Amino acid sequence: MLLMLSHGRFAAFCLTLLLCAVAYGQQTKLLVDVDHRTQTSLNGPWHYIVDPYRGGWGNNPEKADLNGYAKNAHTNSVGGPTEYNFEKSPTLNVPGDWNTQKKELLFYEGLMWYEKDFTYHPKAGMRTFLNFGAVNYRADVFVNGQPVCTHEGGFTQFDCEVTSTLKDGDNFVVVAVDDTRTVERVPTLKTDWWNYGGITREVSLVEVPEKYIDDYSLQLKKGSENEIDGYVHVTGASAGTEVSVSVPALHVTKTAQTDGDGRAAFSFKAAGLQRWSPEHPQLYDVAMQAGSDELKDQIGFRTVEVQGDKILLNGEPLFLRGVCMHAETPYKTGRAWSQQDAETLLGWVHEMHGNFVRLAHYPYDENFTRTADRMGILVWSEVPVYWSIDWASPAAFASASQQLHENIRRDHNKASVILWSMSNETPVSDARTEFIHKLTVLAREQDPTRLITSAVVTHFTGKTAVMNDPLGQYLDVLGYNEYIGWYMGKVDEIPDYTWEDPMGKPLIMSEFGGGAKAGMHGDVNTRFSEEFQAKLLDEQFAMFKKIPFLAGLTPWVLMDFRSPTRQLPGLQDFFNRKGFISDQGEKKKAFFTVQRYYGELQQKPELNVEEFYAKQGMKN
Missing domain, CATH: 3.20.20.80 (Glycosidases)
Structure with missing residues (x-):
């Protein structure tokens, strides 16, 4: 569930979490800056089946059974009757909660199955991830009948790698979405807001090279007006891989090499930098390059700290x-x-x-x-x-x-x-x-x-x-x-x-x-x-x-x-x-x-x- 952690203490903690993670399916990944990458949108109508008795799981209502709804079987399947059919089922818009799209679902909490057919042509030398902006609450994701990942948490992004699961041509994805409230979920049983279930944010296929930038941090150093510190992390990079960071408006281009963990550290001064503030929300185009992977973002540079009982932005109360x-x-x-x-x-x-x-x-x-x-x-x-x-x-x-x-x-x-x-x-x-x-x-x-x-x-x-x-x-x-x-x-x-x-x-x-x-x-x-x-x-x-x-x-x-x-x-x-x-x-x-x-x-x-x-x- 948690990947590419930079701090030893946190990494050890996360290892404990991984050992306790849900057992089937691949781990989810975390891509950053997805909206600046090549994407194929899967937004739009998805077929759905309401499943309050959890019959879609097949013989085991708590764990994937690939003979259940995840298989996306059709009525002419061999081997007995099929008592569901996604292509004849109604649709919900994605992104969107189910509660406000259908009057009969306003108060519904429980298991819902989503399905979408799509055509895709994978590119040689590229990895493909299925990106979800958020699914409330637990998502079990299947592509072409195979489990690709499981994620819990109703408000955060996650990514399932589907490189080896996709076909050249026709594909389908099935997502089991369960927003049942339980004491061990966060948030827990009682809230003062609506438990909107469903695939509530955008869904897309995201392409990245074999070695790709998966995380970066570029921040204005505290006490400085123009010194930027940070790092770029590259998945799959060997030690010594060259990484560049450029800020064209400031005429800055810097290079660094990755360490054994794929992390390249940066520290440089940018003359003429205007600090971000509510009065002047200055954003700079920033480009990062590692091998064949280039990632762009817009970043503002400012500092925030506490001095006594004051909050300081750029050193000012x-x-x-x-x-x-x-x-x-x-x-x-x-x-x-x-x-x-x-x-x-x-x-x-x-x-x-x-x-x-x-x-x-x-x-x-x-x-x-x-x-x-x-x-x-x-x-x-x-x-x-x-x-x-x-x-x-x-x-x-x-x-x-x-x-x-x-x-x-x-x-x-x-x-x-x-x-x-x-x-x-x-x-x-x-x-x-x-x-x-x-x-x-x-x-x-x-x-x-x-x-x-x-x-x-x-x-x-x-x-x-x-x-x-x-x-x-x-x-x-x-x-x-x-x-x-x-x-x-x-x-x-x-x-x-x-x-x-x-x-x-x-x-x-x-x-x-x-x-x-x-x-x-x-x-x-x-x-x-x-x-x-x-x-x-x-x-x-x-x-x-x-x-x-x-x-x-x-x-x-x-x-x-x-x-x-x-x-x-x-x-x-x-x-x-x-x-x-x-x-x-x-x-x-x-x-x-x-x-x-x-x-x-x-x-x-x-x-x-x-x-x-x-x-x-x-x-x-």
Whole structure:
């Protein structure tokens, strides 16, 4: 499942995971920068069969039986009746979740079989991988009736090598997709968002040479304005293979040789480099060459670090004007994945004068991080270690570690991503703290250039919050969720609450807010009215004047999203209504409240945050 790891400690850990991996099928691979490689798209209609009783597995409902649906037999097959037929079955669009494509599947959770016929002509001397942007949750993949890989995790990319399985001409692929919730899966049994099942992101065949670039990292060195450090890793390369990196706009071309592990290290200065920032999201075309393999990307160069209770971007203090999101498609709901989805949702962040977004509570499609790079929106990227999971389960930890690795591997060259988040709202216990602590160790080993955070639950003594969750000692930046005025306390009393930071670290108020149904109006005391939601936010902003160590805000949440736990008829109807925009794109009063506040912050760049709050206090 995990391949090409650069650090000895992490590699040893991953070996343990591999020994415990699902038994059949080949291991998945991880290609990077797939969207800049030669691809054959397999998007479009796929035939599907709903299989709640798991009959498609044949005689063994838990393991592949090649006489089951994976065989893709037809009605004229010899050897007995065939009680399924993909070519006569209905279709679902890929990418896409099954829940919102068919009304009868809205609440379905379980096993679904997908099948697609395609024509392909392999090229001599090339390896071919079947790339999935994401499948929720477990995917068992078969090509021409043969198992090619198994993957678990509903939000990360994986690749199955199919070089020896493909035929010259007609081929077919079958994928068994199972989104059943279990205690050892990550996320676990209960969430506050919809469990969208299916092949939810793009699928393609990707061609690479026998020796190919499978990973690279090019980062601006901390404390420097133009020194770039990093590496390029080449699969199949012998020691001494020459690798080149060029940045044409900076007139830079450098070469290095691979070591025994296929890794070529780079360190060079680039005169005239403009650092990436939200105000100037400068991206550079970068080309890497190793033998016959050439890979191109667009990369921004910037540094991010912590100094005391401040977050520094390119050495300068930064206040994060952000918002939380869910990967929910605007206007039609369902799992968001497309470039249009990314531009719409992140466009709303820009419209409210935001420079930061928390991509809660799982990794998003790469369209989102690439769009954030181009738009100049900083990103908090999270893995779905969510609420209460089995902290003692090796399988749960293996799943969390794998998803963390896959998330970092794909996005560690995105300038917009400044925070890796390990978890959200996990109850305090020794087992939980150690579980997440081990994730922070893995994250720092894989990417020492970014900051580590988690969102934890705020606990109050009276009207005082002391940020002393033991997990905080392992984080660079503290994330605290609080819902004063909605789940506790009164709205008018919000400014009376005080905050203490014994750890002396930057704080991002990672969730706060309340619900409102778009178009419902009343006075400021009427819950679920737009006026109530807006008033609550105004009072929250007043409270923040008292928090000198506050480094950023991500109120909950940009847009309403489906949730199975929000059932109140007439108000929620299976939607979490805390969005500032409805699922149909209607902006609530809260949107303009946040927009006005962030606009005031943005228009006074010469003031630090404390000075701004003080001036606002005088106005009031």
